[in-house]
Amino acid sequence: MTRYAEERGVDAATVLRGTGLSARRVADPGAQLEARQELAVIRNLVASFEDRHVLGLEIGRRYRASTFGVFGFACVSSPTLRDAIAFALRYFDLSFAFCIPTVEVADEELVLSLHDERVPPDVREVLVDRDLAAIHTVIGDLLGTALPLRALALRTEAPGRAARYREVFGVTPGFGAPANTATFDRVYLDRPLPQANEHTMAICQAQCRELVTRKRARSGTAQEVRSRLARPGGLGMGIDEIARELGMSQRTLRRRLDEEGTGYRALLDEVREALAEEMLGTGALSVSDVAIRLGYAESTSFVYAFKRWKGVTPAAYQRGFGR
Known part of the structure; x- marks a missing residue:
């Protein structure tokens, strides 16, 4: 993104303002940016250019599989596109995307949805465009040829820019749709x-x-909470019980977790996700069995949560992405 800005006459210092990042650090392939830092960069870009409505498309088209480092190389070296997508959904945490992807495979087509509800409204359109354009471009890299779309739908209202979307994706999108979706054969x-x-x-x-293990690793109070949730029977512990074990009030515990950039619900989700992967991976338990062990009153609640984490249902995950 800094390279894009510099090519258009905006220096790196302007783009990185308020992020605490230096040009040298963002140029380091091994550097990991926090979400808040990337959001700050996006906002600086939006403030720097008048044509903000094509910003996401322009940036997204510049992404290549190699942009994502080892994550991208794992996708490139996969046997088929199905395998690459299944891997990408499983290790979504290693991508740069802010929108959460889910996939539905029908008889003749695949529908990729990008959920933007958690993306800040002021940069939502830019990030949806960026993520969609990046995914479309990278899939073309994997296949060795551009991926023709059957249809494209966007939640945003932008009929005046239909030609630009058609240039990038090869189809005219439907605007004002209930969801952001890209459909291909x-x-x-x-x-x-x-x-x-x-x-x-x-x-x-x-x-x-x-990398995922390292990224999920916690320290301080968050690690104390996570370790208690992960032990046998720990998923049943409420925040009040954990606070008592740690010798502090609920209010203090919540404040400390907030200072570390997380919360009780987020940590509970992390533990459930990790345990779900492990249990489903064995193939010995049914989806309903896993749901019960993770503390869900109904299997449907677990299925919804798992799809939010991984982009596919637990059953599809066990089958190897609908093979």
Whole structure:
């Protein structure tokens, strides 16, 4: 994003204002940016350009599989597009996307939805455009050819910019739709990828697992809470019980977690997600069994939560993304 700004005459210092980041740090491929820092960069970009309505598309088109480092290389080296998408959904935490993706595979097509409800309203349109354009471009990289879309739908109202979307995606989007969706023919799912390499994929996937583990690692009060939730029977502990064990009031516990950028519900979600992956991965438990063990009163609530975490249902996750 800083390179894009500089090419258009805006220096890196302006784009990075208020982020606490230096140009040297963002140029480091191994540097990890916090969500708040990236949002600040996006807002600085929006403030710097008058044509903010094409900003997301312009930035998204610049993304390539290599932009995502080892995560991208794992996708590139996957056997098929289906495998790459399944992997990307599983390790979504390693992507740059703010919108949460979910996937539905029908008889003849795949529908990718980008959920933007949690994206700040002032940058929502930019980030939806960026994420959609980036996904479309990267899938083209994986296939070795542009991916033709059957349809594109956007929640935003922007009929005056239809031509720009058509230039990027090859179709005219429907505006004012109930959801942001991109639809393409499912025949592309099982086409062998030109750079598929089993050995490379295994190495990259192992590195991605390590990165996710490291990213989920907590310290301080958050780690104390997480460790209690993760122990046998811990999912039944409420915040009041955990606060008593830690020798503090609920109010103090909430404040400390907030200072560390998290909260009780977020940590409970983290633990449930990790345990769900582990239990579903064994293949020994049904979806309803896993839901019960995770403390859900109904399987439907677990299915909804899992789809929010991973972009697919628990059953599809067990099957290997609808294979």
